[in-house]
Amino acid sequence: MASKDSSRAKKRSGTADLLRLIAEDRAENGGRRPPPPSGHPALNLLLVGCWDDAFGVLHQLSESVIGEARAQRLLDVCGDRQAVQVEIRETVDALYSLGTHDAGALALAWSMLACRPSYPPGFRAVLPQLQYALDAADLDADLDVDVRERLRIWWAAGAGDYVREKRSMFAVTVAVLAGEIEKESALEPVKPFEPVDVAKWFRTPYPGPSLTVMPAAKATRLNNHNKPFAEILDKELPLVCARNLDQARKRLGHEFPHASAALSVLFKDLREGEPIKLRATILSGSPGCGKSRLVRKWAAAVGLQHQYRYDAATSADGQFGGTSKGWSNTEASVPARAVLQSRTANPLVFIDEIDKCTRAGSQNGSLMTSLAPFLERETAARYRDQSLDAELRLDWVSFICTANDVTVLPDYLRDRFRIVRVPAPQLVDLPLLAASIVDDMLLEEGDEWAGAVAPFAPDELRVMAKAWERAGFSLRKLQKIVLATLEARDACQMRH
Amino acid sequence: MSNSGWKQDLARDLEAYSLGEEPSPFEMLRAPVIENWTTEVRRIGKEFKLVVRGQAKRHPDYDDGEDIRTAAIHWFDRKGRFARSAHRLYMLGEQRGDEIPIDGVDL
Numbered sequence: 091m092a093s094k095d096s097s098r099a100k101k102r103s104g105t106a107d108l109l110r111l112i113a114e115d116r117a118e119n120g121g122r123r124p125p126p127p128s129g130h131p132a133l134n135l136l137l138v139g140c141w142d143d144a145f146g147v148l149h150q151l152s153e154s155v156i157g158e159a160r161a162q163r164l165l166d167v168c169g170d171r172q173a174v175q176v177e178i179r180e181t182v183d184a185l186y187s188l189g190t191h192d193a194g195a196l197a198l199a200w201s202m203l204a205c206r207p208s209y210p211p212g213f214r215a216v217l218p219q220l221q222y223a224l225d226a227a228d229l230d231a232d233l234d235v236d237v238r239e240r241l242r243i244w245w246a247a248g249a250g251d252y253v254r255e256k257r258s259m260f261a262v263t264v265a266v267l268a269g270e271i272e273k274e275s276a277l278e279p280v281k282p283f284e285p286v287d288v289a290k291w292f293r294t295p296y297p298g299p300s301l302t303v304m305p306a307a308k309a310t311r312l313n314n315h316n317k318p319f320a321e322i323l324d325k326e327l328p329l330v331c332a333r334n335l336d337q338a339r340k341r342l343g344h345e346f347p348h349a350s351a352a353l354s355v356l357f358k359d360l361r362e363g364e365p366i367k368l369r370a371t372i373l374s375g376s377p378g379c380g381k382s383r384l385v386r387k388w389a390a391a392v393g394l395q396h397q398y399r400y401d402a403a404t405s406a407d408g409q410f411g412g413t414s415k416g417w418s419n420t421e422a423s424v425p426a427r428a429v430l431q432s433r434t435a436n437p438l439v440f441i442d443e444i445d446k447c448t449r450a451g452s453q454n455g456s457l458m459t460s461l462a463p464f465l466e467r468e469t470a471a472r473y474r475d476q477s478l479d480a481e482l483r484l485d486w487v488s489f490i491c492t493a494n495d496v497t498v499l500p501d502y503l504r505d506r507f508r509i510v511r512v513p514a515p516q517l518v519d520l521p522l523l524a525a526s527i528v529d530d531m532l533l534e535e536g537d538e539w540a541g542a543v544a545p546f547a548p549d550e551l552r553v554m555a556k557a558w559e560r561a562g563f564s565l566r567k568l569q570k571i572v573l574a575t576l577e578a579r580d581a582c583q584m585r586h
Numbered sequence: 587m588s589n590s591g592w593k594q595d596l597a598r599d600l601e602a603y604s605l606g607e608e609p610s611p612f613e614m615l616r617a618p619v620i621e622n623w624t625t626e627v628r629r630i631g632k633e634f635k636l637v638v639r640g641q642a643k644r645h646p647d648y649d650d651g652e653d654i655r656t657a658a659i660h661w662f663d664r665k666g667r668f669a670r671s672a673h674r675l676y677m678l679g680e681q682r683g684d685e686i687p688i689d690g691v692d693l
Contacts, residue, residue, distance in 0.1 A: 182664065186606030194604035201664060214625045215664035218636050222600055222660050245634035249627035 130223050132199040136240045141258035144203060152196045155188070156181060178204050198223065205247075207255040207262050213248030220244070243267070299365050300326040301435035301486060309480030315420050316478055319430055327435040329365035329486060330394055336362075338391035345526040346384050348515035355510045356388055356490075366394060366436055368488035370465045372444065374496045375512035378564030381492040382442055384512065389438050394488075396432030398439045400424055402491075403446035408455025411463070412477040422477040425464055425487045436486035439464075444491040445498050458500055465489060465506040514563045520555050521546070523565070527572045550575055592673055596660065599670055603661050609668055609675055617668070618645035620654070621679035625662070636662060638669050638676065 131151055138144040145168070153161045160181060167173035178200055185197035198219050205212050224234075224241060243263045246252065252271065255262050265271045306324035335357065342353055352373055359368050373381045389397045400410065412423035422430075428437040447457040463469045464484060471485035493499070496509055515523055524546055546554070554571050561567040589595070599609075609617070623640030635658035642648040661670040669676045 189606045191605065194606060197606070198604065210627070211625060213627075214636055214659075214662045215666075217627070217634070218659045218662050219600075219604070226597075242632065242634065245627060248636070249629070249634065 130195050130198075130227055132195060132202060132220055133224055133227055133229075133237055135199050135202055136220075136237055136244070136263075138260055139264045140260050141203065144260050148196070148199055148203065152181075152185070152200070155193055155196060156184060160184065175204055195223075202259075205244075205259050207247045207252040207257070207259055210248050210250040210253060213244065217241075217245055217248050239267070296326065296328040298331060299329040301329055301483060302326050303429050303435050303483050304478070304480055305483075309478065312478065313415065313420070316422060319422065319426075319478060319480075322430055322433065327429065327433060329435050330396075331363050332360040332366050333363065333393045335360055335392065338388070342384075342388060342391055344522055345387065346380060347519040347522045349380065349384055349512045352384065352510045352512045353388070355508070357392075360392060365486065366392065366438075366488065367486050368438070368490065370489040370491075370507050372491045372493050372496060372499075372507045372509045373512050374493045374509055376514045376564070377494055378566040379512050379514045380565040381512050382440075383565075385440050385490050385492065389440070394438045396428070396434060396437045398424060398428035398431065398437055400439060400441045402441050402444045402457055405447045405457045406454060407448070407452075408457065408460040410457045411455075411460030412475050415477050415479050420477040423460075423464075423473075423475050425470075425473075425484045426475050426478065426482055428487065429482075429484070435483070436488060438488045438490065441489065441491040443493065444503075445493040445495050449498070450500050458503055461489075462502055462506065465503075515565060515568070516563060517555055517559065520558065520568075521551060523568060524551070524554060524572050527565075527569055528576070531573075546575070550579070589673070596670070596672055599675070600661050603663075603670070608663075613675055614668070614677055617675045617677045618648075619643040619677045619679050620656070620669075622682045623678050623680075624682045625659075626655075635659070638662075638678070640679075640682065643679070 131148065135144050135148065138147060149161060149164060164174075164177050164181065167177045182197045182200045182204075185193040185200065198216070201216050202220070205216055220241060224237060229237060240263050243266045244259060246266075247259055247262065252262050252266075255271070257265070262271065302324060304319065304323050304325075309323060312319055312323070339353070339357055343350055346353060356368065356371065360366060373384065375381055386397070409421065410424050412426065413420050421427075425437075425439055428439050429435065431437070441457070441461075444457070448454070450456045450458040463473055464487065467485045470487070471483050472481050473484050474481050491507065496504060499507075554568075554575055557571050558568055561571070619642075620638055620640035621643055623638050626637050626639055628635050628637055637656050638659060639653070639655045641651050642654045643650050645652075645654065648654055656669065656676060657671040657673070659669045659671050663669065663678075666678055666681060668678060
């Protein structure tokens with residue numbers, strides 16, 4: 091009788107200890123009220139904040155039930171994770187074999203200690219039982235809410251939400267409640283593609299070199315026609331840097347074998363990884379030697395995504411330099427528009443057929459005269475655009491022109507431009523040129539020819555060479571010859 | 587065949603399991619078996635439930651070998667021998683292995 095009393099007293103003291111520990115734990119975690127006693131040790135264990143506490147509490151509670159020897163063994167293996175797990179499992183078996191109500195409850199509590207967030211299946215023998223125990227337990231409202239909240243975190247761990255956590259489930263629960271761990275599921279589906287907020291992207295600062303093209307200090311109020319320029323007003327615009335120069339050099343050399351001298355001049359100004367600024371250049375050559383194409387390909391190859399193409403042949407006045415602000419529909423100069431369009435400080439302005447524009451000295455002004463101030467670095471750096479009435483820094487804008495005949499250009503342009511001759515292709519360039527034409531056709535004209543084009547055979551090349559020689563060495567003619575050859579090949583192909 | 591006392595049955599069974607008992611041999615023989623089973627924790631709103639999936643055997647409502655998914659499990663045996671849902675006891679056969687069989691390797 092006396093021994094029974096003492097064991098009961100011991101058990102009561104064990105529960106008191108548990109409550110004290112929980113109270114301390116609570117005090118550490120924000121000093122909330124100690125939980126009122128609830129019958130089930132497993133539910134009490136949910137409130138504990140770390141594995142060691144849980145182990146200590148449970149050990150004390152079950153010492154009398156599992157016997158001295160097993161309790162001592164549990165303490166002995168402490169520190170060795172694997173051994174503790176094995177011992178805990180044996181303890182659970184032993185407790186279940188006792189067949190009493192308390193032992194069963196303790197067994198459930200002990201099996202909670204064996205759960206690890208990194209191994210979600212380990213939870214399956216615990217969670218349904220715990221949930222059932224909680225549903226059956228009659229807790230007071232506050233405590234019930236708290237315990238359910240914590241059990242939900244255990245369930246989430248059982249669903250695999252915290253598989254990357256190395257901590258114990260008790261510590262993870264505290265961390266989740268404190269908001270330290272966001273739900274980071276390994277099984278979470280990949281987020282669908284989110285469209286880029288372009289406006290926001292423009293607002294973020296550019297990490298590379300940049301330049302304010304249109305400082306507000308030197309600008310006046312924009313009128314209605316120039317509203318779009320508000321976007322680059324007093325804004326740092328990125329300077330595009332040259333990239334992949336070696337590769338570009340090699341590729342363009344293959345594509346334009348006849349223009350290797352012009353290419354080497356164009357590449358001479360560039361340094362890998364530095365902002366692109368080209369000396370103003372005129373590519374002069376006979377019609378159809380691939381100048382325009384060369385410029386386009388070169389710009390794309392070195393990383394200039396934005397080139398403002400301006401056709402000089404249709405330019406009959408000086409609108410290149412912008413129209414006066416006082417006019418009813420005023421327009422900014424072409425380089426300023428190129429900057430605005432590209433949102434970069436160093437776009438490429440490509441003036442095609444500059445020798446075809448209206449001669450300087452015409453009544454309406456001329457491209458040739460209005461072009462002059464942009465070519466000199468000194469003046470371009472403080473160019474006052476007459477339409478914006480703002481001082482712009484346009485000294486990083488690059489100009490490339492093509493021309494068939496540079497002798498018609500006034501001397502101030504010939505002085506400002508570097509003139510590079512692009513020779514007409516020769517017969518030796520035919521194989522490479524024909525191949526690059528075919529490549530471009532495949533790339534640009536869709537899949538009409540895709541997969542159908544074998545390299546040209548020597549006899550085909552010989553026929554093409556004869557035709558090309560007769561037509562004069564123009565790339566436009568060669569394009570037609572290549573097309574005709576492919577069509578002829580298609581027509582003569584053996585079909586089954 | 588009505589079973590209006592299923593709640594009491596469930597409570598009695600869970601009580602017995604928590605006392606360390608196992609289903610009786612008669613119940614075991616009578617219960618449907620789930621072969622090739624896996625467990626899965628599913629969300630129901632804020633709450634969760636554990637279900638077992640696998641191929642049924644000896645199930646009164648399904649053909650043998652049919653893929654089934656149980657209702658919420660209220661007791662899952664710690665050694666994976668049986669699982670008790672609200673209305674039914676399931677015996678668990680082989681657990682589904684995640685390893686790739688040798689002849690399943692595509693070389």
